Amino acid sequence: MFKPPPAVKVSPSRPMEPPGSSLFNDHAADKRERLKSNVGYVKSMISRATPAQQAKNEKEFNDVVADYKTLRNLKDYCVHVDLDAFYAQVECLREPKYTRLPMAVGGDSMLSTANYPARKFGVKSGMPGFQAKKLCPQLVILPCDFKLYHKASWSFHQVLSKFDPDVRMAGLDEAYLNLSNFVADAPDGYSMNTVAYDGECQCNRPRKDDITEDDEVISSGDITCTICGMAQLYFNCTMNFSPGIDGMIRMLRMEVAMRTNLSCSAGIASSYYLAKVCSDINKPNGQFILPGDNDALDTFILSSPLKLFPGIGPTSSNSLAEFGIKTVADLLNHKKNLRFMVSNSQYYLLTRIVAGVDCPPDETEESTNETDNGIDSGKTVGTESTFTPTSNQAELVSLIRSFAKSAIESAKGDGVTSVGILFVKVKLGSYDVHTCSQKFNEQVPLTNVELLQNVSETLLTKFIAKQGKKDIRLLGVRYGELGMAPLSKVQTGLKSFLNKPTVGGRCVKRRKLEENTDPVTVIDLE
């Protein structure tokens, strides 16, 4: 397979300075404190638990896991495909020189993505740009260009839908496929006509090195790269891939690289949930297969750190770590007390992780939140924004009214015609977040801008009156219980191919997409 060009060698970063005192750090410290105190409370509860209770807990755990394990479907080939450092890679199509230089996409206050050269310095997505610059002074930060990312995502989706017409996009850069039926079809493996490149051009394309002796070169020549303008040798060839899922996914990733000039990684497992975990293992530009075999599954799951599983975020992970639980194996050693440590839904998530299955029983039905009167009670639309903290009420009122208006525009763009509930979000200078909401007696049409602005303002001023005069650093307005226009009118925009997001791939429900007959096109950079 093709590999990204080697990164420029750079000296390692100096160690991070200890976190100074700031409102942000104070807030983070408070949060850690609360977590510890919570854990302390639970520990004291555990110390008072009776052996009978614990035995009951242990039995429950074993029973639930055993129950879930019967849902394992070892013959399935679930695939999760994930574009590597997506925004950064797309920016490299426009400016190929960044392929080997540390670069990130985002702004001074937050980075969305960092490319791999930047990651060598410890720069990560989700890090504020100004901190990243301390780790890597030569870091180039490019602004987000969502229009372009949507185009790239569309091309990606087009390629994948040829492998599975029911492919399910989960965000712009990720997708789930089911190739269970596909794989058995080709006992002799797969072959594909491709072009591999060599020469000065370093763009993220299939490379000459990817051609093996099993492949056949049909013709070759000397041209100029259309992306970076550098000299380029090309080799038209037929590439061959081994039979089975490994070859098929190598071919799939080669096809993605050909059609989008983007590299991706893939995970293959007997459940979507595990496939997602697997796609991170050999990233970037790699793939990992978890064999559909009970012992292999158990070994893999038990040895994995819990925080790698979708749904186990920093808070749960840190909390469990306080109890000495870091891996799934650790979890099994605390069966007796798990019930005390986590919420009910977390408990079932954890048992599902242990069992290695996607969904709890009785929840496999395709579900919609849309009710008969066209109200989608699950969906919300909103706008929020951070600004220099201020306690000036006139300014804040003006801001919330403008956000109420932009949230209306955003909702209209999604085909919303009326709303049943309005949420206001306030983040104080201390980073404490508050929300207030008001449910309406009847649906408010989006044409009633004044009313929605007035209610937003009232919720805000009431909040300020209650809290006293404090600095505010973020305001947001969000609408819920959305009345939707007839679907035929709205599904036309660039993002229409995106499915409704599903949190963490925890419960991936597959959804039929429109048949796609358009030819795959290379991303248009303008």
Added chain:
DNA sequence: ATACATACC
């Protein structure tokens, strides 16, 4: 019904 917390990209 409302507020808050957690998660994901």
Added chain:
DNA sequence: TACTGGTATGTAT
């Protein structure tokens, strides 16, 4: 100087 924005979902009261 400076720590996002949009959406979903679960828990507590």
